[in-house]
Amino acid sequence: MTIRLLSSSDRPLLREATLANMNWDGPSFTFDDIDAAQELSHYFTSFPSGSDFGLAHQDGDVVRAVAWLVFLPDEDPGYGFVDADTPELSITTFTDFRGHGIGSALLAELIHQARHRGLTDISLSVEDGNGARRIYERAGFNVVGRNGSSDTMLLSLR
Ligand SMILES: CC(C)(COP(=O)(O)OP(=O)(O)OC[C@H]1O[C@@H](n2cnc3c(N)ncnc32)[C@H](O)[C@@H]1OP(=O)(O)O)[C@@H](O)C(=O)NCCC(=O)NCCS
Structure with missing residues (x-):
């Protein structure tokens, strides 16, 4: 098992992951849907930009999980x-x-690395x-806001 940094060559993987995230409750979205909607495709199309970074949890060639951070601008939230x-x-x-604990472990490592990079919040x-x-x-x-049927949560790294 290894944890490695994601790069621009992982965009297809992040596209798959974005589809899985949108379909957490069942198959409502297709790849065409997420490619066509900027509010979904912006999670992978230009990753990594600026200070974006992310991690893959991998066993041999098989990626089991990904976690990544994307900075988005006010005009494309x-x-x-x-x-x-x-x-x-x-x-x-x-x-x-x-x-099996993979998501929790990857999240803990991402938070650790984010803190090390000087990020203050996620x-x-x-x-x-x-x-x-x-x-x-x-x-x-912690919950800090509401957007439709979702909560916005924030972690302070300070
Ligand atoms: C949410 C997710 C990233 C957790 O990763 P994981 O490797 O299964 O996480 P862990 O094994 O470390 O922890 C499991 C916890 O996640 C919860 N969970 C949420 N969705 C789950 C799923 N589909 N399968 C298993 N556990 C799930 C479990 O209830 C469990 O909580 P508990 O320990 O209190 O019972 C993963 O289940 C997943 O990718 N789900 C579909 C996409 C999604 O919902 N992404 C997040 C969008 S906000």
């Missing part, structure tokens, strides 16, 4: 947007590997009913 200086977290453990969006909320709460994220 993400679902969990707080401000342009606060990166938004996306995290996905691919289907066969869920429920935001995210979690839809009502998504059990992912529990790993966020355990990592110390």
Whole structure:
């Protein structure tokens, strides 16, 4: 098992992960849907820009999970947007590997590296009913806002 940094060559992987995130509750979205919607495709099309970074949890050639941070501007905010200086977290453990602690471990490492890089906060969006909320709460994220049927959560690294 290794944890490695994501690069621009991982964009197809982040596209898959973004689709999995949108479909956490069942197959509502297709690749065409996420490619066509800027508010979804911006999570992977220009990663990594600026101070964006992310990690893959990998066993041999098989990526089990990804977690990544994207800084988005005021004019193109993400679902969990707080401000342009606060990166938004996306995290996905691919289907066969869920429920074995991989997501929690990867999130802990991402937070550790974010702190080391001098980041001060991380935001995210979690839809009502998504059990992912529990790993966020355990990592110390708190609800700071509401966007449609989702909570915006924030972790202070200060
Ligand atoms: C949420 C997710 C990243 C967690 O990764 P993981 O490797 O399964 O996480 P862990 O094994 O460390 O922790 C499991 C926790 O996640 C919760 N969870 C949420 N969705 C889950 C799923 N589909 N399968 C298993 N656990 C899930 C579990 O309830 C569990 O909480 P608990 O320990 O209090 O019971 C992963 O399940 C996933 O990719 N889900 C689909 C996409 C998604 O919802 N992404 C987040 C969008 S906000």
